[in-house]
Amino acid sequence: MEFVLLLVALVFSLSIIFHKSISIIKNRPKHHLPPGPSGYPIIGCLLEMVRNKPTFRWMLDYMQSFNTEIACFRLGSVHVITISSPELALEFFNVQDSIFAARPGNMTGRLTSDGYLSAVLAPGGKQWKKMRRVIVSEVLTASVHEFLHGKRCEEADHLVRYVYNQSNTGVTVNVREAARLYCGGVIRKLVFGKRFFGAGTEAGGSGFEEREHMEAVWSILSYTYGFAIADYVPFLEVFDLDGHKKTLTNAIKNLRKYQDPEIDNRIEMWRNGVRNTNDDILDILINLKDSNNNPFLSAEEIKAQVIEMSIAVIDNPSNVAEWSMSEMIREPRILERAIKELDEIVGKKRVVQESDLPKLNYMQACVKEAIRLHPVAPFNLPHVSTEDTVVSGYFIPKGSHILLSRLGLGRNPRVWDEPLKFNPDRHITNGSSQVVLTDSQLKMWSFGVGRRGCPAILLGSTIMTLLLARLIHSFSWTPLSAMPLIQDSDLNPFLADPLIAHATPRLEPQVYQSLI
Known part of the structure; x- marks a missing residue:
């Protein structure tokens, strides 16, 4: 580590000749930068970033x-601006959205999106507009959502069947594993029309192929905009001083090992006339046409967009389900209230369906509270300032990276009473109001706002709420006698240890038999 730090300092010292602003400073801004550590000449706080891992905790501390x-x-x-105020967040991402709607170009975003070919990670410009239009107008429409309803139901049924099989054998259930099994199955079914890349296990769990695929997904999620040195000093990418490039490249390779052959094979099936009916998202992407009736998307664009969809659907729902279950098991009053709502609306003679979700107001409140208190990532994906501007009296230079703290917003004591307490009631303002998972005032970060707001609100809300509802409604959960303390991991906002509990079927026996 000392060698790495020394090399970073040496390279930066040699790079002084490339920084014209060091010798002459012109047109000093009338406003000051936001407060922050002074850092060192040339390198700023880069050494502190390397020393203090995880970087997000150092920043929030x-x-x-x-x-x-x-x-x-x-x-x-690069000036990295971190924010934990809803008022400031609205100024950045609503009032001045036109200035901050772009993404910064950097190593991790470029590698993950195969050169910025996808919608979310593209910095901006024609390619971003093209892929954003595809996602909003062709993939995440209400009609496509309804069209794919059956596939989502199949995976929800498989989740119940999987947990039921484990409960019958007396095996404890790893809730994190079950939640990720469901989320991975959903995205694979929606995109590829199949649950597993391999055969899976006899009990219905993930096989080697799915486990390797899922490990790649989570590795990409953790390294995408994970404060790599090369993200801030691009010419150091060749040295890969912190190993980010190697790890990310290997994860992308493992992901593509399973996804790309499926995409190539499907394109060939359509080209040869073997397939002639749209059945999933991959079919939709392949069959988009331009004004000359040629394919609208290249194979490379489809592959990059599928990577993005694969990592986007899995993280939030599985994290919300595990944290919610942990908090509710620890607080039986909340769990009992959620079960009462489910029994009153759904009963015990069938499983929860998507059509029930709008009536499950308290369940929606539990999901929203988990998003507030336990976000899957410490920050949102970064935005970049496309020009010099002033926000709330602070000078924000062109090229600044803007990071909104999900943890800081959701746990802001100025905004929330008892911010560290899991309390779904805070989201129910009166007895008749419908809880929604979005927050236009940015007191918490769920799906965002502005031009970079997440377009998958309907799909994400559905997957998150149905996953938690199926687990709670279909089974009674008993924690292990030595249940670990519920706390954040040191490295990320995940639960430090996977939630493991005993599951006991609580519905009529014929309900489970119908799913076998």
């Missing part, structure tokens, strides 16, 4: 120590 809801960390020549 600094903000807490200095009691500020906005801070500036200079990493190399």
Whole structure:
């Protein structure tokens, strides 16, 4: 590590000749930058970023120590602005959205999206507009959502069947594993029309292929915009000083090993006339045409977009389900209230269906509370300032990376009473109001706002709520006698240890028999 730090400092020192702003500083801004650590000449706080892992905790600890809801960390020549105030968030992502709607170009985003070919990770411009239009107008429409309803139901049924098989053998259930099994099955079924890349296990669990695929997904999620040195000093990418490039490249390779052959084979089936009916999202993407009736998307664009969809659908729902279950098992009053609502609306003679979800207001509140208190990522994906501007009296230079703290927003004591307490009732303002998972005031971050807001609100809300509802309604859950303390992991906002509990069927026996 000392060698890495020394090499970083040496390379930066040699790079001084490339920084014209060091010798002459012109047109100083009238406003100050947001508060932040002073850092060193040239390299800024890059050494602190390398030393203090995970970087997000170092940043949030600094903000807490200095009691500020906005801070500036200079990493190399890049100003990274972190925010934990809903008012400031609205100023950045609503009032001045036109200035901050772009993404920064960097190593991790480029590698993950195969050169910015997909919708979410593309910095902006024609390619982003093209892929965003495809996702919004062709893939995430209400009609496609309804068209794929049956596939989502198949995976929800498989989840219940999988947990039921484990409960019958007396085996404890790893809730994290079950939730990820469901989420992985859903996205594979929606995109490829299949649950598994391999044969799966006899009990219905993931086989080697799915486990390797899922490990690649989570590795990409953790490394995408994971504070790699090369993201802030691009010419250091060749050295891969922190190993981010190697790890990310290997994860992408493992993901593509399973996905790309499926895509190539499907394209060939359509080309040869073997397939002639749209059955899933992959078919939709392949059959989009331009004005000359030629394929609208290249194979490379389809593969990059499928990678993005694969990592986007899995993270939030599985994290919400595990954290919600952990909090509700710890607080039986909340669990009993959720079960009562489910029994009143659904009963015990069938499983929860998507059509029930709008009536499950308390269940929606539990999901929203888990998103608030236990977000899957510490920050949103970064935005970049396309011009110099001023926000709330602070100067924000062109090229600044803007990171909104999901943890800081959701746990802001100025905004939330008892912010560290899991309390779904805080989202039910009166007895008749319908709970929605979005928050236009940005007191918490769920699906975002503005031009970069997540277009998958309907799909994401459906998957998250149905997953939690199926687990709670179909089974009674008993924690292990030595259930670990519920706390964040040191490395990320996940539960430190997977939730493992005993599941006991609670519906009529014929319900489970119909799923076998």
